[in-house]
Each structure stands twice: as structure tokens, then as C-alpha cells.
Amino acid sequence: MKKPTKNLKQQISKLFFFTKNSTSRRVLLLAGFFIVIYLLLFFTMWPQGIFVERGMPSPQTIYAPRDAIDLYSTTILKKEAAEAVPEVYDHIPGALEEGSAELVSFFQDVRIARGLGEDDDERLASLQKLVSVNIPADSLLALLRQSNENLTELQNRVENIYTEVMLQGIKEDGEHLAMRQVMQEISLLPFSPEVKQGMEKLFTQLIRPNMIYNEEATNVSREAASQAQEPVRILKNSLIIQEGERVTEKHIAQLEALGLLDSSSHIGGYFGLFLLLLLVFLVVIIYVYLFNREIYNNVNYISLLGLIVVLTLVLGLAARYFSGYLIPVAMAAILITVLFESRLAIIFNIVLALFLGFVVDGELSFFVVTLLGGLVAVYSVNHLKQRSDLTKAGFYIAAVNVAAIVAIFLLNQGFQFEYDFLREFSIALLAGIGNGLFSAVMAIGLLPFLESAFGLTTAITLLELADPGRPLLRKLLVETPGTYHHSILVGNLAEAASEAVGADPLLSRVAAFYHDIGKVRRPYFFVENQFMNTNPHHKISPNLSSLIIRSHVKDGLEMAREEKLPLPIVEIIGQHHGRSLISFFYQQAMENRENKGNKEKCVLPEEADFRYEGPLPQTKEAAIIMLADAVEAAVRSLSQPAAGRIEGIIRRIIKEKLNDGQLDEAPLTLKDLDRIGDTFTRILSGLFHQRIEYPEKELRADLERGRNKNGSSGKQLTG
Secondary structure, eight states: OOOOOHHHHHHHHHHTTTOOOHHHHHHHHHHHHHHHHHHHHHHHHSOOOOOOOTTSBOSSOEEOSSOEEOHHHHHHHHHHHHHTSOOOEEEOTTHHHHHHHHHHHHHHHHHHHHTSOSOHHHHHHHHHHHOOSOOOHHHHHHHHTSOHHHHHHHHHHHHHHHHHHHHHOOOTTOHHHHHHHHHHHHHTSSSOHHHHHHHHHHHHHHOOOOEEEOHHHHHHHHHHHHHHSOOOEEOTTOEEEOTTOBOOHHHHHHHHHTTSSOGGGGHHHHHHHHHHHHHHHHHHHHHHHHHOHHHHTOHHHHHHHHHHHHHHHHHHHHHTTTOGGGOOHHHHHHHHHHHTOHHHHHHHHHHHIIIIIIIITOOHHHHHHHHHHHHHHHHHHTTOOSTHHHHHHHHHHHHHHHHHHHHHHHHHTOOOOOHHHHHHHHHHHHHHHHHHHHHHHHHHHHHHHHHHHHTOOOHHHHHHHTOTTSHHHHHHHHHOHHHHHHHHHHHHHHHHHHHHHTSOHHHHHHHHHHTTGGGGSSGGGSGGGOOSSOOGGGGSOHHHHHHHHHHHHHHHHHHHHHTTOOHHHHHHHHHTTTTOBOHHHHHHHHHHHHHSSOTTTSOOOOGGGGBOOOOOOOSHHHHHHHHHHHHHHHHHTOSSOOHHHHHHHHHHHHHHHHHTTTTTTSOOOHHHHHHHHHHHHHHHHHHSOOOOOOOHHHHHHHHHHHHHHHHHHHHHHHO
8 A cells, every 4th residue: 555646636635625634625525425325325225216096007016125014914914803802791790690589489489379279260360469570371370280390390491591591691782692592492391382481471581681891801802912913024025016907005005114105204214324324434434543544644545445435335236136145345355455454454344244235135144145255355365466366366255155145045944946946046146156256357457447546556566567577677687687686686685674674575575676777778887787897987077977877766767657667666766765975986076186286276076966866765665675775785796795794784884874864754763774684684694605715726627637537538439
């Protein structure tokens, strides 16, 4: 992650021309992204505009976009359940006993009348006076003529009938039903019609309601039955109405329950979405502030992150119409990992999986799959070495998506050999595979544009620039082989030192390969490219030599810009000498002045004419390359590069650069410089180790003995 281009800075500055305060710009940018993201989610959840009229044919086939409660059907079922509960009645205490007592009294009066005389007329008259029930005379007379046994049997049967009817309960306005039952029972009695008629008249007086309606208990029972009824659910993707089907009240109610006719019921949901999104924004901002302060302070980095999030949301919202498993959250995870760093990518992966996999589609399974796929994407490209690793990441994501989808289907439904299940399962698997491949392809396609637009240099770009077959490196090798090998060695030193102090090893190595490309313009003015023992500096003045040496930095910057090298490498090319003094030619100019006779007429050499134009190194990588460049050249010039001498000259050069102020603007500590010195010493001591010296006389003797031996062998063969 490196600094963005100046052009982009200027464009963003124009965008926020009304404020020069970085905090205000940051707040405005975050607010803008918040509004854009909220609107994307808002309009995704906004109900479809459907117009239907009761009694008219439906203009389209409508499916449920989400799960909902069918209030219409639920209300009908609740009502039916309540109506099915019978009314609650309370028995009137003592009603049975009172009626039974009247029956006993009646038969007792009959027995009394039977004992008053032998004349039927007298007994009938006496009985009519005793009983209070209006019974025909024929029936009373028939009762008087019954034997004691028959009368007792009749009484027992009548009492049983009465008890049975009363125990069953007689509700208000239910006497006629009770009497119908009584009359049926009486008709079966083995007595004369006159007796049966008399019993019917008797029961007419005895049958009366013995149950009172309890309204409160009835309402409680019916409410309990209504509440016990499970609500009817409208399942997602279920058919609501076919095109051309007549619209009924039920259809209208179901569409309203789904929010397809009236959006007022979803106002609370939209406000909840606002609060949830605000909470997520605050959590992410706090995380970036605490752990990625460089991103938090840079409006361009925030713009890039926001662009990735918005782009992922747009693609995700479009992909979900095919399947929620196709949502490409892994694309954002890959881009953020490559452009920034893996921890930040994990945070954004969780956030995007939450909104796209859960909030938008409302399916927990989508959230699980997108979350796992994004995490695998982060792990796959965390240590990116070549562009093909992005393609491999796509296959890894697809494999994990497939495994997660299989697990979810087995967990929720088990495996079924049914058409609907196999169709849904196949679509989900295809979407999971497509998710991984699509995410990788989109990341590969977007990375170059994002790098160029925001001036970022990714590991992929650096790895491509490190290819020796690149035109600029090839030219460096062919035209300045000494400089090329010097650059390779400086790259190895810078890479190892960067690892020791927490800098970017890959950037250091690749920038070191290009730091001296300006020497291609005048290769033979640099000692590492002088192979014919001719030094062109002997023919020119020290001032001109210094100008030529200094020009390789400016030439390198021009060539780097022509080749469109990334900004971090261009900056290192311009900073790798800082404002260092070209001491050899400066001392030579001082000596030339000393050697001239009249010193007063000789102009004193200006030290500024023998210093590089700078600027000073601004980053750890630029400072490390400056030190590695100077150290490698110095150690290579040693006639006897013993380990002690190598370490001594390395420490001396680092100290000189520090005292000369060349490291004043680089973020290196003294402890870092000590580690850099240790790393340089270890590598250069192993490279420039002392070799065994063979005495010249012994070497010639060995060669002579070899020639004599070959010569004698030849004679023997020819002889």
C-alpha cells in the first residue's frame, strides 16, 4: 500500500473544494458512502409496485419475495377455532333434587288417593284435589287402577328418565328438546296410553332449564382456542396469484402482508436498517482508526475502500436475483487484501457478508457461505507471489463454497431424490462454483485499473516488474552489465535489511533493480562498466564528471516515467542518493586548485555543485537502498575484503550518512540502523569471503607438468 498519485489528490481536492480541513473531507466522504450504501439497501428492500383491483383479473403472476404471516387466513382459522368451542353453561344447584321431590310427591298423592275409598269417582276427585299438575282425568283414573307393583315400577322408570334428562342438562330455550327425549322414553314404557299421556303431562310441568349460560367462561375458552391456532405463513417464492386470475379479498390481504401494496408497514424496518448500518460504520471506522491509521488519515484510501464496497454491493444485489450463493463478497476480500492488508480484508468481509448474505436476502445460509468464501479468499492471496495465484484463489473459494452448501443442505433438508430438491441443490452448487470463479476474474480485471487510478503498487505489479525479461531490465543487463549485477546485489541487501526492520522487502528488492537505470544513458562513465581500463573522467574536469554522475538520477526518473513505473519506485530512484556528496570528484577539484600556482585566482569549488539534488529518502525502503548502494560499492572496491574490514566500512558508511543528514527524513531508528548494519555485514561477508591464494611459481609448475604429461602421452599414442 503506497501513496496515491498527485493527480488523484488534486481531483479529490477539487471535489471537496469547499473545505481544506482533512477531517471535514473525511467526514463528508464517509457520509457520502453511507448514503449511497443505505440507498442501495433501501431500494433493494423497497416493495415492488403492484397494482391490483378486487374482482378484476391480475395483470401479472406474483410470487412472495419474502416470508410473511398470512393475516387473512390466520384470522379465519382463529375465528373457526373459537367458534368450534362450545358455550359454557353452569348447572343450577338443586334443580334435579326439586324435580325429583315433585315426582315422589306426585306418586305419593296417587297412593293416598287410592286408599280413600273403593269408588273410582271418589278417589279421582280426591286425587285431583291433591295434585297440582293439570293431568287429564282418564290418565289419573288409569293410575289409580294400577297395582302397587306397577305403580312402583312406573315411578322408578319415570324417576330414571327424569334424572337422565336433567343430568344431561337443559339449556335455556332447550325444554322442547328435552321433552322430545322424554316423550321418546315414555313411549317405550309398558303401560297403557292413558298412563303414558299422564306421564307426558307430568313431565311438561317438571322439565325446565337447569343450566345458565356463562358468558365470561365461554369467551375465555374461545380466546384460548384462538390463540392456540398457529399462524399461517406465506413462504418465500410461493405463488400468490396467477396472471389473469380473479383478485379476491384473500389476495389483497396477502399482498398487503408482504408489503407489496402498502409500504407504510416497512417504515420501522427501514429505520432499523439505518441504525444497523450506522452501527457497522462506526465499528469499522473505530477499527481503522486504531489499527490502520495511515488509511484513516488518507482520503484517497477511504475513497478506494468505499468504491470496493459499493461495487461489491452492486454486483451482489444483481447476483442475488439468480442465487444468494452467487454474491461475490470474496472479490472484495481479494481486492482489499492485495491493495491493503489481510486484517482489514477480514473485517470488511464480515461486514459485506452480513449485509449481502443476511440483511438483503434474509437467509442465514447465504451469510455463512459468503463469510467462509471471503475468509478463504483472504488466506489464498495473503502471500501473493504471482498473478496466477489469484486464479488459484478462485478455485479455492469455489471448493469451500461447494462444501459449505452441501453441509447446509444436509443440515436443513437431508438428501432427497426429488426433482425440486435436486433442482434447488444443483443451482446452489453452480452458484457457489460461479461465485469463486467470478470473484477471482473480477479481482484480476479490476486490480490494474484500481492500481492505476489510485496510484497503488501491489505485490503483483512488483513481481511482474522483477521479471528479468522486462525491457528496462533487459536493456540494463545488455548495455550496463556491471550496473545490472550491482543492482541485483543491492536488491538482495535491501530485501534482507527490509525484513529486519519491518519495511516492504518486495518493494525494496524491485526498486533496487531499477534504482540505477539512468546509467544506461552514459554507461562508461561509471566504474562498474569500465572494462577496457579506460576512464573517460581522466579527460574532463571534476565539475563535469560530477554533473554526469549526478545526471543518472534525473535520467533514471525520466526513463521510469516513460516506462510508467509505479510511483514508489520512481520516488526511490529520485531519493536513493539523497543530497550525498560526490566526494571523489570534490576532493579532485580541491586538489586541482591546490596544485595551481596562484590560488587567489582559482575559484574555490562549491560543495553544492558536487552534491546530488535529492530529495532526501522519505521512506524506510528508500533509505535502505541508499545505504545498500553505498555499502556494496565500497565493499566491492576493497582489495582484501576480510570480515573485519567489511564490517568496519559498513559501520563507517552508515555513520557518515547519518552525520551528513541524509537520513533525517527517513523513519528509521538507531536500532533499525544497527540491524541494517548487521544484515549487510552477514551477507557481504559471505559474498566477499577470502579465497585461497595460489603462489604464481607453483601454479606455473603445475601447468608445465600438465603439458609435459599430455605431450608424452601423445607421443606414446603416435609411436
